Amino acid sequence: MTPRPVRNADVEGKRVLVRADLNVPLENGRVADDTRIRFSLDTLRWLLDHEAREVVVVSHLGRPDGFDPAYSLAPCAERLHAMLPDDRLRVRENIRFDDRETANDPSLAAELAEGMDLYVNDAFGSAHRAHASTVGVAHLLPAYAGLLMEAELEHLGRLLGDVERPFVLVAGGAKVEDKLGVLRNLGERADRVIVGGKMAEELREDSPLGFAVELPTDVVAASAFEEEAETKVTPYDALPEGWLGLDIGPHSRERFTAVITGASTIFWNGPMGVFEWPRFAEGTRAVAQAVADADAYSVVGGGDSVRAVNELGLADRVSWVSTGGGASLELLEGKELPGVAAIPQA
Ligand code: 3PG
Ligand code: MG
Numbered sequence: 001m002t003p004r005p006v007r008n009a010d011v012e013g014k015r016v017l018v019r020a021d022l023n024v025p026l027e028n029g030r031v032a033d034d035t036r037i038r039f040s041l042d043t044l045r046w047l048l049d050h051e052a053r054e055v056v057v058v059s060h061l062g063r064p065d066g067f068d069p070a071y072s073l074a075p076c077a078e079r080l081h082a083m084l085p086d087d088r089l090r091v092r093e094n095i096r097f098d099d100r101e102t103a104n105d106p107s108l109a110a111e112l113a114e115g116m117d118l119y120v121n122d123a124f125g126s127a128h129r130a131h132a133s134t135v136g137v138a139h140l141l142p143a144y145a146g147l148l149m150e151a152e153l154e155h156l157g158r159l160l161g162d163v164e165r166p167f168v169l170v171a172g173g174a175k176v177e178d179k180l181g182v183l184r185n186l187g188e189r190a191d192r193v194i195v196g197g198k199m200a201e202e203l204r205e206d207s208p209l210g211f212a213v214e215l216p217t218d219v220v221a222a223s224a225f226e227e228e229a230e231t232k233v234t235p236y237d238a239l240p241e242g243w244l245g246l247d248i249g250p251h252s253r254e255r256f257t258a259v260i261t262g263a264s265t266i267f268w269n270g271p272m273g274v275f276e277w278p279r280f281a282e283g284t285r286a287v288a289q290a291v292a293d294a295d296a297y298s299v300v301g302g303g304d305s306v307r308a309v310n311e312l313g314l315a316d317r318v319s320w321v322s323t324g325g326g327a328s329l330e331l332l333e334g335k336e337l338p339g340v341a342a343i344p345q346a
Contacts, residue, residue, distance in 0.1 A: 005147075006047070014117040015117050016055050018146065021036055021124065023036065036323050043122045048089065055089050060133075102129075109136030116141055121343060123339065124149045128324075128327040156324075168194065168259055168267075169186050169193045170268040171199060173198070173199060174197065193212075196287070201236075217249070217252050218249030218252055220249055221240070247274065265298075267301070268298070268299070270305060275307075288305070288314055301324060
């Protein structure tokens with residue numbers, strides 16, 4: 001399904017409400033990764049270039065419980081204004097300070113729509129949420145999909161259609177429950193499925209999947225769940241008592257790299273180990289490098305995998321870096337995203 005694109009809207013002289021996803025990681029009150037802010041610029045610039053009278057941006061940040069200055073959108077607004085200085089652009093404070101947002105309360109949707117002429121949803125990362133600013137207000141104003149929303153649906157959608165083969169799916173991370181749906185839906189259609197990280201051990205024990213997956217054969221074992229723990233490489237089933245596998249081992253890295261290198265289509269979501277600790281980051285780095293090196297249509301989604309690709313300076317060498325974590329997973333699971341469904345069809 002294709003939601004009506006903002007490029008078809010006449011915005012001249014109009015007051016436009018834009019739902020963006022400016023939910024970025026903050027560290028000490030500063031923006032730690034501005035990917036989502038940068039990706040939001042195209043739509044805003046397009047609206048301003050097409051003579052919108054006023055552009056009001058609404059977003060959430062984190063999951064605050066009522067008003068909490070630690071969750072102020074001010075640092076994101078400041079960054080946005082620095083990148084796109086224009087007096088017609090205004091960013092509202094964190095919409096989740098109002099608990100009517102997540103309840104999709106019609107009274108908040110009405111307040112958002114008040115005085116506005118058009119609504120543009122560009123918050124792909126929040127499209128799996130049925131909230132007042134993503135769904136409620138879409139029924140009160142003429143609604144359109146923003147340029148980022150459109151691009152995300154197109155790039156991720158390609159994986160659901162006829163893909164060039166071999167199609168390799170790479171999954172990792174800890175949230176097995178969140179990812180089973182995607183593994184089921186895309187895994188059935190992939191030629192090879194690689195699983196690393198904590199997920200691998202859970203699938204090894206008892207896989208609910210009806211197809212074969214490739215799992216790590218060796219791991220970087222640690223004496224404790226600590227950044228500076230003692231480590232050694234062991235076969236996956238030969239960890240000393242009480243030790244934990246915190247990354248995939250060198251042999252597994254080589255095997256996974258070979259499979260990824262031969263792919264023509266790749267979807268990667270989730271790290272191979274505890275990527276935030278440098279000594280357990282090698283597996284994730286190897287996968288990121290292989291995805292970038294492959295001569296393939298490659299899509300990377302999910303916070304940690306995107307961070308790995310950014311930190312290694314490889315973002316330009318993958319076909320699409322998705323701003324959606326949960327949203328990209330739900331889309332690829334085949335679910336309908338409420339934020340997309342609320343926009344009239346093209
Ligand atoms: C995300 O970061 O996944 C989106 O911004 C949605 O945030 P949420 O999971 O708190 O709804
Ligand atoms: Mg999230």
